[in-house]
Amino acid sequence: KQEVTQIPAALSVPEGENLVLNCSFTDSAIYNLQWFRQDPGKGLTSLLLIQSSQREQTSGRLNASLDKSSGRSTLYIAASQPGDSATYLCAVNDYKLSFGAGTTVTVRA
Amino acid sequence: DAGVIQSPRHEVTEMGQEVTLRCKPISGHDYLFWYRQTMMRGLELLIYFNNNVPIDDSGMPEDRFSAKMPNASFSTLKIQPSEPRDSAVYFCASLGDRDRTEAFFGQGTRLTVV
Numbered sequence: 001k002q003e004v005t006q007i008p009a010a011l012s013v014p015e016g017e018n019l020v021l022n023c024s025f026t027d028s029a030i031y032n033l034q035w036f037r038q039d040p041g042k043g044l045t046s047l048l049l050i051q052s053s054q055r056e057q058t059s060g061r062l063n064a065s066l067d068k069s070s071g072r073s074t075l076y077i078a079a080s081q082p083g084d085s086a087t088y089l090c091a092v093n094d095y096k097l098s099f100g101a102g103t104t105v106t107v108r109a
Numbered sequence: 110d111a112g113v114i115q116s117p118r119h120e121v122t123e124m125g126q127e128v129t130l131r132c133k134p135i136s137g138h139d140y141l142f143w144y145r146q147t148m149m150r151g152l153e154l155l156i157y158f159n160n161n162v163p164i165d166d167s168g169m170p171e172d173r174f175s176a177k178m179p180n181a182s183f184s185t186l187k188i189q190p191s192e193p194r195d196s197a198v199y200f201c202a203s204l205g206d207r208d209r210t211e212a213f214f215g216q217g218t219r220l221t222v223v
Contacts, residue, residue, distance in 0.1 A: 031208040043200065044214040051209070089152070096165055097142060097202070097212055099152040 134203030
């Protein structure tokens with residue numbers, strides 16, 4: 001059974017600092033990995049999809065890396081802003097979408 | 110496409126009543142997932158379908174829960190009878206090509222059983 005872990009569970013940083021969010025998974029036989037953002041009381045918004053054959057994917061200030069062999073992905077958010085405050089979840093796509101518990105980020109103005 | 114559409118957005122019901130949650134996936138997507146989210150347990154996969162066929166329902170908590178997908182554009186999750194511990198946000202998600210595309214989520218249904 002796929003186990004997905006996200007560390008840390010919560011993170012508070014001053015505006016402008018770079019964010020590093022970690023995701024680890026136990027079974028490396030995956031199709032892809034997806035990062036989502038969830039605002040309080042809202043649904044999940046897709047941020048980045050990184051295929052199993054890729055090492056990296058970028059979108060604006062966001063960059064996700066994937067090391068499938070070691071079962072790790074990292075989401076980097078450059079120059080954080082208060083609007084980046086949210087919960088970030090990673091989802092591993094093997095034969096189903098398995099989620100981590102998320103990292104709740106607070107960016108202080 | 111309007112994205113994944115769920116209804117109702119909020120549902121308050123009394124214990125013992127039947128509850129039906131609805132989902133319309135993105136047109137052309139072959140996979141549909143039902144999740145439940147609570148503070149204690151996070152996002153739990155309940156069941157998923159491929160081409161309208163249930164593939165894995167191992168996450169369905171009890172026989173009180175059932176899900177159907179009568180056609181490619183509609184799915185329901187039913188709870189009968191409902192209990193207070195079923196209170197949660199229920200999400201539906203759809204996925205096109207399994208190994209290449211993103212999954213998209215609906216806005217969720219917030220269920221409160223009193």
